[in-house]
Amino acid sequence: MAVGIFDSGLGGLTVLDAVSKALPEVPFVYYGDNSHAPYGVRDADDVYNLTTAAVERLWDEGCDLVILACNTASAAALRRMQESWIPKDKRVLGVFVPLIEAMTERQWGDNSPPREVAVEHVALFATPATVRSRAFQRELAFRAIGVDVEAQACGGLVDAIEDGDMILAEALVRSHVEALKRKMPDPQAAILGCTHYPLMQEVFQDALGPDVTVYSQANLVADSLADYLKRHPAMIGAGQEAKFLTTGDPKKVSVHATQFLRREIKFEAA
Numbered sequence: 001m002a003v004g005i006f007d008s009g010l011g012g013l014t015v016l017d018a019v020s021k022a023l024p025e026v027p028f029v030y031y032g033d034n035s036h037a038p039y040g041v042r043d044a045d046d047v048y049n050l051t052t053a054a055v056e057r058l059w060d061e062g063c064d065l066v067i068l069a070c071n072t073a074s075a076a077a078l079r080r081m082q083e084s085w086i087p088k089d090k091r092v093l094g095v096f097v098p099l100i101e102a103m104t105e106r107q108w109g110d111n112s113p114p115r116e117v118a119v120e121h122v123a124l125f126a127t128p129a130t131v132r133s134r135a136f137q138r139e140l141a142f143r144a145i146g147v148d149v150e151a152q153a154c155g156g157l158v159d160a161i162e163d164g165d166m167i168l169a170e171a172l173v174r175s176h177v178e179a180l181k182r183k184m185p186d187p188q189a190a191i192l193g194c195t196h197y198p199l200m201q202e203v204f205q206d207a208l209g210p211d212v213t214v215y216s217q218a219n220l221v222a223d224s225l226a227d228y229l230k231r232h233p234a235m236i237g238a239g240q241e242a243k244f245l246t247t248g249d250p251k252k253v254s255v256h257a258t259q260f261l262r263r264e265i266k267f268e269a270a
C-alpha cells in the first residue's frame with residue numbers, strides 16, 4: 001500500500017512531510033525530477049511529457065494514486081492527463097484545489113455556485129508557467145466572486161532553492177514581494193503557489209507584514225488526502241516500501257533534502 005508524491009525537485013518534500021505526519025501508516029514513494037528542474041520556465045508540452053514519465057515510474061512502484069505536489073505540473077499538465085491519459089484504475093490529483101477551497105471557506109468537493117468570500121485582494125506567488133496558465137484564477141472563479149488576484153512570477157527562486165543558495169533565495173523573495181506590492185499595495189492574503197516556497201515561508205511573511213495571511217499547501221493537501229483515502233481506500237496501491245527517487249545526483253539531492261526537512265533523507269536513482 002503506497003502512494004506516490006511527485007515534484008520537479010525538492011519542493012514536494014514540504015507536502016511529503018505533512019502527508020507522512022497525517023498518515024503515518026501509509027508508505028510514500030517520492031519522485032523528484034531534479035535533473036529537469038525548474039519546470040516553471042518550460043512550456044506546457046515539456047511539462048506534460050516530463051510529468052507523465054514520472055507518474056508512470058511511480059505506477060511501476062505500485063502507487064495507483066499519485067499526488068502532483070507541483071503546482072506547475074498541476075497547472076500545465078493535469079487537466080490534459082485526466083482527460084485522455086490516466087487509465088481507469090489509477091488516479092492523479094493536483095495540489096491547488098485544496099488551497100483554494102480553504103481560502104474560499106469551502107468543504108472538500110463543495111461544487112455549489114461561486115459566492116462572495118471574506119478576502120478581496122489576494123497576492124499569488126508562483127512559477128512563470130503557473131502564472132501564465134491562469135489555473136489559480138480559473139479554479140478560484142468556480143468558487144468565489146469579487147476576488148482580485150495579482151500574480152507575481154517568481155523567476156529564479158526555484159533554482160536558488162534547488163541549489164541550496166538560501167541567501168539568494170531570500171533576496172529573491174524580498175524583491176518579488178516588493179514587485180507585487182507595487183501592483184497591489186495591501187493584499188489581505190498571499191498564496192504560496194509553488195511547493196518550493198514554504199521552505200521560505202518565514203521570509204515571505206516577514207516581507208509581506210503580519211497583517212497578511214499566508215496560505216501554503218502542505219497541511220491542506222494532507223487533510224484532503226486523508227479524507228480522499230477514507231472515501232477511496234482501494235486507491236492505496238500495492239507498493240510496500242517508502243522510498244525517495246531522483247533523476248538528479250542522489251548524494252547532492254539527499255544533502256539538500258536532509259537540510260530542508262531536518263531529518264536524514266536518502267535518495268536513490270530513479
Ligand code: DGL
Pocket residue numbers: 007008009011012037038039040041069070071072073127130158193194195196
Ligand atoms: N514545486 C514546483 C511547483 O510547485 C516547482 C516548479 C519548478 O520546478 O519550477 O510549481
